Amino acid sequence: MYTNLHTAIQALYIILAFNLVCVAIIYAIKLRSIRRRKLNDRFKTKFKDYLTYLQANLDGMEPLRVPPWTMNPVEREAMQEKLNDMMEIFSGEQRHKLVQLCVDLGLVQHHLTRFNSRIYRVKLDAAYHLGCMRVKEAVPALLDMLKEHPLNSALFVVARAVAKCARSQQELEAMVQILLQHNKNCYELIVDMIADSEVDAGSMYTG
Template identity: 40%
Template structure:
């Protein structure tokens, strides 16, 4: 049977119209359902306002917190859970422990544990998040299994953070680390942040990894995490890692090592200032200024001629932090360097330090002698070569 083209078009339009109408109807129903749920949640929160007042008044008491009296409907339990989770995420210590114990008594942990086995991915993710907030240590194993199931998916980080919060022993965190680095070997910073959300002291675990581990991803995470702590016992492991075949690990290890300059032999810092990796030379030059190590004035002077801009930059910054002696080296580099890039780096640092000293001198009389001393050094070393390059040609009277 022949169908005219316009009849075909009309049929297609009818189908599209019905589809669009059906989509709008489904959207309307979903919005209506969501609105009704929000209304019921608000009503439940209002109904139990006295209970929340009781919790606020007794959270710092010696006794355990009691559940609300009477039977709770599913929507009431959901409303109370939302309030408890909100509080748990904003407080810590024993108060959080009391609220998590209350969640367990209310059956919320078991409820989310069952939802963790749902066939719907969204429900599993929500359940994992809630278990993490409630620090449900008994669910750590299940969360780790779910994490392995998520594999390389981005949602693995949601499950990983939940597992970190629930972890009850360093072994749990070690297993979590291995899984995350296995499926996301480049996400070092994110994994370090996830592990940091644990209530456990993670420093011993990471220090142990530095001594015993050879996996590059694990070592990178450990070095990132330990950069925020002060753990002298890892000092020996850093010497091993600073000669790693991985440049990223060498640089991170050097940064950590230079936090302990008081433990390093003088020649060790000198070796780092002359290291083949320019990133390590730069961080070593920076550390000299941060720790006020005047012994390395000559080494910093040599670094002013480095081919890498960052090495010159941090060397100049460190020299400017080493008082008049460092300023003298800067002026000499500005006056005598055969390298135009080195000379420019020195000039810039000289001018910045003079500006800073002048500002300090204008704000306090005790800073005037220092400014005058710098100005004298500047004029003596640079002489007329500095004319026009800087406005500081006269002393400030005290």
């Protein structure tokens, strides 16, 4: 009986400790979320004039200037998301100016470095951002990642990044062949991804 009581007390301590750890983790996540929200609100206020400048000068002849201050990591992340949205909305010369701005801000090099990470989540996130920024230098490494990637939803994140970064029909064809080796029933999705590319791929649809 004493042994059973001792075991029950130990189990109670373990459950209590587990609950305390869970509460601490939830509290930390909540604090981090609140902090990020506050920093994002400050970003919107601080960068309001700069974002207005970007939209007003996209059609101008001069390249876009970087902000006249250094961004902290949270501000850089918020700026990346805003520029990603703009690069999806605009095309042609306007998009090229935004891509060059990403180069000047150091965002391209930042994500090229992150892409070399051994942590899968970091590597996948970097692949997504490199695709948004149409970084042509990333295509060979993205294709290598695509070849080794298991068949799941993240596979198509990498494939779409290849399509956006591709600068030749050969690169697009390599992406298509890899996807078809993974899954023969994704033709509509492949066509949708090819539509995101800046490459004239008219002859590929017949093939």
